[in-house]
Amino acid sequence: MIDSFHRIKRLPPYIFAEVNALKAEARARGEDIIDFGMGNPDSPTPEHIVEKLVETVRNPKTHRYSTSRGIPGLRKALSAYYERRFNVSIDPDKEAIVTLGSKEGLANLAQAITSPGDIILAPNPCYPIHSFGFIIAGGAIRHVPAGSGEGNFREEFMLALKRGVAHSIPKPLAVILNFPQNPTAQVVDLDFFAEVVDFCRHHEIYILSDLAYSEVYFGDTPPPSVLEVPGARDIAVEFTSLSKTYSMPGWRVGFAAGNETLIAALARIKSYVDYGAFTPVQVAATAALNGPQDCVDDMRALYKERRDVLVESLARAGWDVPSPEATMFVWAPVPKKFSNVGSLAFAKQLLTEAKVAVAPGVGFGEYGEGFVRIGLVENVQRIRQAARNIRTFLAESEPSDSGKAA
Template identity: 80%
Template sequence: MIEAFHRIKRLPPYVFAEVNKLKAEARAAGEDIIDFGMGNPDTPTPQHIVDKMVEAVQNPKTHRYSTSRGIPGLRKALAAYYERRFNVTLNPETEVVATLGSKEGLANLAQAITSPGDIILVPNPCYPIHSFGFIIAGGSIRHMPACGGDATFQEDFMRELERAVTHSIPKPLAVVLNFPQNPTAHCVDLAFYEEAVKFCKKHEIYILSDIAYSEIYFTDTPPPSVLQVPGAKDIAVEFSSLSKTYSMPGWRVGFAAGNEKLVGALTRIKSYVDYGAFTPIQVAATAALNGPQDCVDELRALYKERRDVLCDGLARFGWDVPKPDATMFVWAPVPEQFREMGSLEFSKKLLTEANVAVAPGVGFGEYGENFVRFGLVENLHRTRQALRNIRDFFSGSTE
């Protein structure tokens, strides 16, 4: 028997597969599963964006191959967004590349810059592509615990970063940052980025920042960008996405922006592996960035309301869960009475006993154990039904 392919051998079994299998079996049996498991927005893409795509698709010229780095208008729109949102100036020709979502961009950048054995520093827990993109590319991952309390998180993270660099041989190539973070919803301020840029410049380490959730926030102060730090473009590239901001997950449009060398490396790799998103989608994405932004305000309000209903409802029967300041996720500690079974078994129990699907925290890394992640992707009616189901499950488990 031929052994498994080298890169496949480096990928562990997909933790979420067990929950997904149970979910599919329950639905096949006619069960109504209330699904918070995946961060897959349930609201329709704003109509003006859809209309622009429909208009563009009527032109047969848009049916041909597109441009892998993004059409000029789209790259200019992203640069304009950074100018008005972060007061950061970008050259759309050399410092911006369009991607098929931030996930594809990160994976292809990993292929572009990683040599076998290169060390990449990655928070744990984390969105899987942040680590596995580099594992697939042949790199070695050093995880940094990123699960402390909000009050000390930034100090703890910088301490872990310093420790990781001190004890890594060879010196790390890059560090991945993701704030607001998936899955924990941790946020950082501009002072954190200033400290991180200073440290990484000193040690000649690239910063790979993912701000896919930068527009889904519930505080008066919007999350910052690492590129706001003077000189950050010397070492940093930042990934963003339209998936959550404009409820466009299936459209697959994102960006990388910042350091010319990193953007150039990603652009070159992409020129070999894709022709870019379908041109009408890129035209519509341009309309999203340049057009009215009240749709983004409405999405923020929607996710905030869902967050409050879920967290307040859980608290009423003793499951105290912190309210996140950003993202479309709630990172919930497994209740004490179920802690021994672990996050995977608890998730399976919620599914089979309460018809509620969540993502087990261990699926995001070992430091995600004893947590589960709720995606705020069910409407208020179904969220309240989920709360009743969980309440009844908790009551039954203590009788």
């Protein structure tokens, strides 16, 4: 019966559900599963942020409805963050809005700006809401391949954008960017953003950028913001989140900043569907942005250590995976021995036989096939244990296609 609803019919079965079901069954049997499948930070939220939440929630005046656009103090804190991090001045009243995480913000913006049949250029593979948020809103997706990391990424991406415009009727409404990218961990420089902005301004296409992993980087050069490009705010809006930066995934607080028209459209939709995040959460988020930032350095060091241990341990186990420059994920090619069965079957077999959960690449789009995403969400001891399990698995197990998607 559920498939009789129009919007539901446009959503394929959630492919991660198969791995999640196997994981739940294994844990119900008492098996110890080392779970790299979900990008769910395991570190506690920094204490000064928690203390501000507790302090604020004791004031009964903060228990009333908040405001869907976000409290002024938090929007000012976001503007201050953009000023010090990117040297970009954001008007907190017209160019910024608080969201219930970047996922909600992007989905509601899709509802605000998408008409039935509008075409969106979205990377593939991608975080599911980047494409399905617009499918739910009635749009059509034209995929921009962004998966293997082989060749000249910038040239291939721009060529795909040009093809998308040349072969789309009507002209694309918007292009989705997500760098550093989930799931591939691909990073880009400011010159890349400048070329995309120039192209999209010429063709009058909006840019919707997801910068959720802006602070999870491991080199000397921080990832840029598309809003650093002169003229970008004529067409671009950018989503950020506190989930990864401050280990606040369950708090559900993020932002959109940039083009005044897009921000106003998102604000109009949100005024009908929510009253904003709980005020104490917003006050605590303000403390996160305005307070000491050593916790961000600690977060970055933690993920770097886990990345290095994972890559080195898997190499010793016989599985060579690339070391990402950013994000909390490793985008790993399926071992050659298992390449013929596909990423879903491999992920299910890895879970069943090695007791290690990963996310199959095909769950992020067809161009994610042949890869799995490994989240850096277990401590180093667990990572080393997983590598030992995987080493035995690779040496002793034979590929099985019983887990292939129908």
